[in-house]
Amino acid sequence: MRSVKYYAATSWGDAVATLAKYPLAKPLAGGSDLLGWIKDDLVGPKEPRWEILVDLRTIEGASGYRYSQGDGLRIGALTPLSTLETAKEIVENYPMLAKAFAAPASPNIRNVGTLGGNINQRPRCWYLRGPEFSCYKKGGDFCFAVTGMNQYHAILDGELCYIVHPSDTAPALLAFDAKAKIVGPRGEKTVPLSEYFIGPRVDVTRETILAHDELMTEIQVPAPQPGVKTAYFKATNRETYDFAIVNVASWLKIKDNLVEDSRIYLSGVAPTPYRATIVEQTIKGKRIDEALARQAADQQMVRARPMSDNAYKVDIAKALIRRALLEAN
């Protein structure tokens, strides 16, 4: 690995200022994604060779979580996933979130990998991850997935670039309507997570709204509500240590056996976490049974535009949507 400079940030303001000053500086959390990226020397016309790592773990108070019945859950972006998957308040009040925090990779990666890092990790498209492929996302002029093997690529919303969103935690947090706190040179702001991710249409070289010198500081999850049923499923090729072929997180508010409100998100299928709005509309006000679950999943996937090798993902997505609806029932 080539050498890079290391800077231990002392505060969020310090980190932001350092990033603002150095265009080749990059925030570092657990490093489980970023260090591999640098080691494999993934660079391109719009993907610079990072020279300075700004460590966020050294910022006081950046890690840890708080829970209260009124306010819900607040999680520092630098909190390791392994802390969250076993946290008593999370397991008891948001069991589906605890499942999602335990879903990525392997225990050792979750020990170092942080929630902020998981949400902000770069996609896993194997061309993107191969040093020789200069594709759109690195600023090149080609998408290798279109003509090459694409069994793990997007079936929905792909355009120019067909990555799938890699994060297991994002769809679960989105299903809970979480918010992200962001700090930048102009101060702090809070945005719904549903406005946080951007697709290739907006900017093919980025996956979030964050500017170079902006950072995610905290995730806020609303307090749990009565009558809510949740479910989380992840389909992989390998039992552990594997990215999702498809995953589904569902949040259903049920009243008198009828669906009053719902949020259903998928990852592994589109460049951003994908909201299954057609499913939500189809089940609204209805009682979920096998037939409705099937109808909702099928209607959602009419939207799918699979590539040459990944049509199977459409059916896997349907199967997982059905399972999520029926389990939450």
Next chain:
Amino acid sequence: MVHTTVGQPVGQVAGPLKVTGRATYTADIRLPNMAYGAVVRSTLPHARIVSIDTSRALAMPGVLAVITGKDIPPGRVGRRIRDLPILAVDVVRFVGERVAAVVAEDQATAEAAALAVEVEYEELPAALTMRDALAPGAPILHPDLASYDGLPGAPPQQSNVLSRRTYGYGDVDEGFRQADVIIQRRYTVPRQHQGYLEPHACLVSTAPDGTAEVWLTNKTPFQAQEQAAKALGIPKEWLKVHVTPIGGDFGGKGSVMDVPVAYHLSKACGRPVRMVMSYVEEFTAAASRHAAQITMKTGVKRDGTIVAHQVRALFDSGAYGAFKPSPTLELMGNTRLGGAYRMENVAVESLIVYTNTFPAGHMRAPGLPQAIFALESQLDALARTIEMDPVEFRRRNLIREGEATPAGEQWVQVRAIETLEAAARAAGWGTPLPENVGRGVAVSEHGAGAGASTVQAGLDERGFYLRTGAPDTGTGSHTIMQQVAAETLGVPHHAIRIETSHTLAFPFDFGVGGSRVTHVYGRAALAAAASLRDTILQRAAAAFDLPTDQLGWEGGQLRRPDGRLVDPFTVIGPVEVEETYDSAGAPNVTGFCAQVAEVRVDPETGKVEVLRIVSAHDTGQVINPIGHEGQIAGGVIQGLGYALMEELPVVDGYVATQSFAEYKIPAMGDIPELEIVLLPEPTGPGPFAAKSIGETPNVPTAAAIANAVEDAVGVRIVDLPITAEKVFRALQRKHEHGHHHH
């Protein structure tokens, strides 16, 4: 026979050193004034090199030298055929080929400088697949093939075929006419990486006179010495190659990799040069298992008789044949394309084909997992088609003592059917299973290894020792030698020290490979230990002035006629003997392995979960149960990875899986329950009737799993790996066909 040390579960000689991080692997060695090398690699699959500009790299602070193919004497590397240039000259033939090299004060600078070397290419048409390479008018990768050193047989005509072999007997067309059922299928298997923990590394320290000291990760240091010397055009005595501990080999560590480059870099800067391959380099430019396409057409009668078997197998060599050691450049799996089955008419053709992709090499049982996946899938499909139980079908057709295999091999002590039955029994073959759960069986075998090796045994002031020229690749081979010698000398295994020797101080040693270690080194260690004991007894008898038969040997000590035990060293001082064992006269045996896999398939996602694997073996005497079980468990896991997830796909000439996140090997959660069954009454040519185990357990697993998937949900996957999406698609097609019938 009752043994005291042989058959005991003893820990590995170097185990404590390895688990505490104190073992000195090649990459751990630091020499004073050492410099660091890095390689500039081709970014195109086939191209003419127009120019190489090294000026920016040379100008970087800390850079000591930059070399290209034009700066060094021309030289090609290879284990048999020498077709791989040390550094490309004029032409590159795969993405990842070495084009230039840099040496610098530290690793980071070397890597940064390698990036600063600018190469201008003129792209040439490439043959990226075997189909492209064999098509009429295909670009010829090696127009000068006939002039290469090490090419066996007559020079081939201008084509991309590196080697071709045919065998068979009878008349397959006549056989197919007699068949009740004929199945023809094409099986494809991907490249597989060995996945060892330790990447290839080397350290080369040249002297002004051109001699050099070499450390490298290589299981055959004496052959590496010859390979490197030939490539460099120097006498092999100029290279002192050390035997180093190997952090996993699985067949992949038989080539010299960066050694010739490091030699030239060391000469260029006058300092020792260390080079360690990154795992990206491992996945894109090391010596992975050959991808293959195997077409089989097989005819059977309703009673299960195999009347005709026709095979065309294509193995993808990549751009070079340099990593294949066999004198014929074949893979040994070629000879198993009909397995160990009785077949009335056979016609096999197999080709090794050059393509513009990274060169393939040897991996654990070269060619066998490919051949056996195809064969055992094919036989299973036939059995199901004639509605015969797959175990019964195999029982009827496996060869018995006195019969030869389709490739003409004949063994003694053939225990194929006993091994199959042992596996079926342990697996509860025939008992009912829940829905979507299935069982599959597959059979393979591997010989007990062959060749000659020398081992020295001695006694000095520190005690007994053995000296070998072979490294322990992590399999526990040194422990086996220790145990065998300990048994012979009547001492505990830890009372014997293991020493290794470098290439200038020890007779030529063939090294590790072909499952020969337990047999050949074991027998050599046994002979050396026996000779040491006899020599000590003779010399001690002379010293005591006693007839030899008046002296006893007990627990490594001398027993005098008065009953007193005496330490032999105090009587005769240091002593050393040397023995060579040659397997030439040994009986020709093989060791069978039958596996039964039990899988559950999720019909909604296609995901295959392996629930249980039974692996039955006729290994002969187990010398070390820990090592033996480790070989089986590890082999089954490697076979499971091959079956379900491992592949190095090449897209437009580029490898798509360049890290362990993309290249998936089984993780803990994927590993099923394993039950090992060993046949009683050991027979074998090795020490204490041992056979081999290393290259057997990884071979039948993929076919057993594929067969179990068909048993579970009725779909047959003929392309490895059997991923969820392939099973899912096959299930979909099956349902669509079902609808059409209505």
